[in-house]
Amino acid sequence: MLALQKQTKNLAISVPTDSRPLDELLAKEWLLSNSRGGYASSTVVGCNTRRYHGLLVGALNPPANRIMALANCLEMLVLNGRSYNLATFQFPDTFAPDGYKYLNAFRRDTGAHFDYQCDDIAITKSVYLLPDSDTVVLAYQFHSLPESCEFIIRPFIGLRDFHSLQKSYASLHCTPIEDGLLIRHDVPQSCELFLTCPDSNFEKDPQWWFNFTYSVDKERGQEFAEDLWTPGFFRAAINSPGTIVLYANLSTKYTHDQAKTPDIDAVRSTLDRHQRTISAPANADKTLAALYLAADQFIVHRCSQGRDHTTILAGYPWFDDWGRDAFIALPGLLLATERLDQAKSVLTTFANAADNGMIPNRFDDYSCAAHFNSIDASLWFINAAFQYLDASRDRRTFTELLLPMILAITDAYRNGTGFGIHADDDGLITAGDRDTQLTWMDAKYAGIAFTPRYGKAVEVNALWYNALMLLAEFYENSDATDTEHSHDTFLSTAEKVRQSFSAIFWNHPLGHLNDCVLPDGSVDNTLRPNQIFAVSLPFSPLSREKQKCVVDTVRRKLLTPCGLRTLPRDDPRYQGAYTGPRQQRDRAYHQGTVWPWLIGPFVEAYLKVNNFSRKSKTKAAEFIEPLLTHLTERGCIGQVCEICDGDHTHEPKGCFAQAWSVAELIRAYLLINR
Secondary structure, three states: OOOOOEEOOOEEOOOOOOOOHHHHOOOOOOOOOOOOOOOOEEEEOOOOOOOOEEEEEEEOOEEEEEEEEEOOOOOOOOOOOOOEEOOOEEEEEEEEHHHHHHHEEEEEEEEEEEEEOOOOOOEEEEEEEEEOOOOOEEEEEEEOOOOOOOEEEEEEEEEEEEEOOOOOOOOEEEEEOEEEEEEEOOOOOEEEEEOOOOOOEEEEEEEEEEEEEOHHHOOOOOOOOOEEEEEEEEEEOOOOOOEEEEEEEEEEEOOOOOOOOOOOOHHHHHHHHHHHHHHHOOOOOOHHHEEEEEEEEEEEEEEEEEEEEEEEEEEEEOOOOHHHHHHHHHHHHHOHHHHHOOOOOHHHHHHHOOOOOOOEEEEEOOOOEEEEEEOHHHHHHHHHHHHHHHHHOHHHHHHHHHHHHHHHHHHHHOOOOHHHHHOOOOOOOEEOOOOOOOOOOEEEOOOEEEEOOOOHHHHOOOOOOHHHHHHHHHOOOOOOOOHHOOOHHHHHHHHHHHHHHHHHHEOOOOOOOEEOOOOOOOOOOOHHHHHHHHHHOOOOOHHHHHHHHHHHHHHHOHHHEEEOOOOOOOOOOOOOOOOOOOOHHHHHHOOEEHHHHHHHHHHHHHHHHHHOHHOOOOOOOHHHHHHHHHHHOOEEEOOOOOOOOOOOOOEEEEEEEEHHHHHHHHHHHHHHOO
């Protein structure tokens, strides 16, 4: 195992290059993010293995329309006629240069830090991302310097959509301006990258470098080779210990203010202060503080109707904000971390974009357009809104801004809305057909929905019952004169749903819940983790005995060290590895793949059926320990991934940082420890 230092301020991982194989180090990634949805990310050796890696990925329309601006830098130390290349790039048949050989350690706190030793010269490369602008700061600190040397930094430019790859026919050009360089890509609605490196001289030497290879993209069956352009290099004479700094800023239009580069000490101070603020509620608990810092990376701004609102990015590197993900994640990311104003902003941002009683499933990657292909996002919104009320006691906001949307949702779901969503005669919610993917199990490729789950889905109706009971409870002591929206109406509807739910979903011979009931009345009795919500939500439609049966079955058949499998291993459709081209990956996405976020509802359900006893909390702590280890040792340092392989050793896959994975781990941790 790599040596690990756990600190409140500093998650550090030691990288001993003399004993760790390169492929092991390439599997470990890091992430820095800002409030705009921009980020910096790579591996712990600085070699990009994804098209999404880069030292600066900015958002032109925060948090959307992201641009991979600065891909990487080639750093070279020249001493007595000998050169030391610190960078590591992968090409089709080789790694060149191989700077990882000089790397002693990688550390990640408010920045990402690489410690190099080149004979008698010790250098630390630090990457910082400014919190409120798409600006990256690369600081090269020379700790020991027995004699003078030269240091060269050659930047490699992407300036392309972060989903795509750059090719050598792209029209990139560089213009020297006051205090730096301005780099443009001559395409419509382009952007500009400003580079400056004080205390150095820029030497123009434009080149295309070909066939940078991204091994993760290759494994995922995607195009994996990219050409990158470099305008030249910065050369600095190093005569004493000190720091050389390179700044890069991405914007739609350069302004002179960008030439006013921030002081490196001020950058560190700002980021340290932000980190202390975020982790303050958990300072006495180092694990919780690390989780709070992980949560912060998903909280960003979205500009809507000329105003900035808070939203939640579903995952890095490729997801923007999704409604379902946002409202599953909101209690852990914002309520548990005492960020109540931001929770209110997220709720109102999505509520304002609702249509016909439906909360957006997601916003477009390139605009503010809302997409609505979800049956459960609206129901998760209701659950999150009530949890906000419980945490904040902000009855005014709830009543004036959230309750009207909640009632619009329940009316629309009862009477009918998009995608055939409506309450059937038995009171249960039904929707969709074999070609739709309306639940969270939404993988679809070439017109094939791999887990269509149409008709009556078990977790959708657990959420529906929960929503009705929350409303009945809310109106219990009110003087409401609207009989359609009253305690008695919601309670009687909920009772009808409770009886129907148990009648059609409970599978007595199997001892668990059916996953779906199809429109023709036939059942899909597949054992899936979706049934756990019928226990974990505040109100359960099941008897105590049936709740225990569900938890016991899910524990025996679906629980892994990294979360819940989406199918048991003995199911003939089980896919143990999430790998290969997109169709193969989509087929496995919900057919055995493990989802860490499901650990939250499982732990809550397990504790509930065991009355939150001390013994059950001790056992639940064992359930989440591997994910806490994952936070600091596996995948992306300081984060939790989207999914893992179903088979042992449950390798991290998908997004390397996922909002609801972190959020539900926070919730589980607090349920156990408070």
